Amino acid sequence: MKKKSQTTFASCDDCVINSISVFNKLTIDELNILNYEKTCQIFKKGTIIYNEGSRISGCYCIHNGIIKLYKTGFEGREHIIRFAKKGDIIGYRSLLSNDFACHTAKVLEDALVCYIPGETLFRLLENNSKFALEMLKLSCIELGEANTFITDIAQKTVRERLAEVLLILKDTFGLDEEQNLQITLTREELGNIIGTATESVIRLLGEFKDNRWIEINGRKIKIIDIKSLQKIANKK
Amino acid sequence: MKKKSQTTFASCDDCVINSISVFNKLTIDELNILNYEKTCQIFKKGTIIYNEGSRISGCYCIHNGIIKLYKTGFEGREHIIRFAKKGDIIGYRSLLSNDFACHTAKVLEDALVCYIPGETLFRLLENNSKFALEMLKLSCIELGEANTFITDIAQKTVRERLAEVLLILKDTFGLDEEQNLQITLTREELGNIIGTATESVIRLLGEFKDNRWIEINGRKIKIIDIKSLQKIANKK
DNA sequence: CGTGTGATTGACGCCTGTCAACGTCTGTGG
DNA sequence: CCACAGACGTTGACAGGCGTCAATCACACG
Numbered sequence: 001m002k003k004k005s006q007t008t009f010a011s012c013d014d015c016v017i018n019s020i021s022v023f024n025k026l027t028i029d030e031l032n033i034l035n036y037e038k039t040c041q042i043f044k045k046g047t048i049i050y051n052e053g054s055r056i057s058g059c060y061c062i063h064n065g066i067i068k069l070y071k072t073g074f075e076g077r078e079h080i081i082r083f084a085k086k087g088d089i090i091g092y093r094s095l096l097s098n099d100f101a102c103h104t105a106k107v108l109e110d111a112l113v114c115y116i117p118g119e120t121l122f123r124l125l126e127n128n129s130k131f132a133l134e135m136l137k138l139s140c141i142e143l144g145e146a147n148t149f150i151t152d153i154a155q156k157t158v159r160e161r162l163a164e165v166l167l168i169l170k171d172t173f174g175l176d177e178e179q180n181l182q183i184t185l186t187r188e189e190l191g192n193i194i195g196t197a198t199e200s201v202i203r204l205l206g207e208f209k210d211n212r213w214i215e216i217n218g219r220k221i222k223i224i225d226i227k228s229l230q231k232i233a234n235k236k
Numbered sequence: 237m238k239k240k241s242q243t244t245f246a247s248c249d250d251c252v253i254n255s256i257s258v259f260n261k262l263t264i265d266e267l268n269i270l271n272y273e274k275t276c277q278i279f280k281k282g283t284i285i286y287n288e289g290s291r292i293s294g295c296y297c298i299h300n301g302i303i304k305l306y307k308t309g310f311e312g313r314e315h316i317i318r319f320a321k322k323g324d325i326i327g328y329r330s331l332l333s334n335d336f337a338c339h340t341a342k343v344l345e346d347a348l349v350c351y352i353p354g355e356t357l358f359r360l361l362e363n364n365s366k367f368a369l370e371m372l373k374l375s376c377i378e379l380g381e382a383n384t385f386i387t388d389i390a391q392k393t394v395r396e397r398l399a400e401v402l403l404i405l406k407d408t409f410g411l412d413e414e415q416n417l418q419i420t421l422t423r424e425e426l427g428n429i430i431g432t433a434t435e436s437v438i439r440l441l442g443e444f445k446d447n448r449w450i451e452i453n454g455r456k457i458k459i460i461d462i463k464s465l466q467k468i469a470n471k472k
Numbered sequence: 473c474g475t476g477t478g479a480t481t482g483a484c485g486c487c488t489g490t491c492a493a494c495g496t497c498t499g500t501g502g
Numbered sequence: 503c504c505a506c507a508g509a510c511g512t513t514g515a516c517a518g519g520c521g522t523c524a525a526t527c528a529c530a531c532g
Contacts, residue, residue: 155309158519
């Protein structure tokens, strides 16, 4: 098996990511190709991997860390589309639809990211229909999530959306041993997910705390009463 | 070439849809297979093609007519995801992600629709990587549109969203010789696209009319001042 | 210790949802 | 032909959710 001379932090053929990502449909040979043609890089917190509006020539597989994907709207206000974490692929949408990046990717927690050139991805997609189907499935799942979120944001109040986002963050990133959310966001970022003002987030988090649904310690949010949060989030 | 004995309104190999849909990547042979295995049907206005939450076993290619795709939210309130028209494929998302339908498909204007069994679609996807890539591209484009709409709905006011939707409808369905939108929706449906109350739509349409940006004749909406609408829609 | 970022709180008011009443139009049935 | 029901459109009143502005506090960092 060939090895690249440059900094290779993770070898694709035994990368733990495979078991949870679309790449589990690749053959050993294809994984070797992928391993040879990809480039690994560590991005520090705050780094921008690519900017909205830029042309990207490949996609990125997240080995670890957390990436924030956001669009910049009116007056520079950011709207967070989603977060990418271990095993997620980002940038493939723009690459495949031959479009400019529709969001900026910024590192929230130091990340090891593998860059996969567009050519490589296209070759794999053309030669391995199972892989192509898996990618298709992935984008369809994301599409379904996006559609659901559109309905939520259009019909629910800010309070309901905030409760929902806390639950989504819980499901996506999990809780630590003390029931704290495993992701720490600023109040502003929380507002930028659900589309509301920072002050509203603060007031509502305070309300949730008074109701004993959550506990707050700086940016750490401890989830106490999941059922009540679900009740609010689902407009029961 | 084989022909089916049953009602076949359109033959795939010379269907005009091919030039504008993903099926233009199929070979003649594949088109013949598709033609043989699909089923055509006319749906009258008001018919529901499939319901949100149901398991669908194939996808639908719209030959003509207009289909409304909507999710049902809290208290039965509908939220319109998008409209499908000539050349559009619907239902593929649920089919490919092996999920329940995430929206209801209801006929807005009488439509001729071809049903493509899931098996057929999967076979074509597996054997023709160009076609699979085209489908992938399609879903990526829809995903991009969904993401944009999320940001819009999260950051813009109702007034801005209404102006934007009028422009989107113009681009999607075009104008007739009198500059009227080629799609007629109820006030309630307009509200269900942008996530607002019927009364708000009425008041804002009235305002747009007073500003001489549009003219209203019942459900017919005439677009007069595109630039001003764009100005509002884009928050200039 | 100054600077900057983020969190918090209060005041204020507008946008927009809700409720209610009424008008308009169309189709149906007697 | 008329009465009636039902769907849709319109208008007004009203309240409250939430955005905006401003001031202050907390904390980290060079």
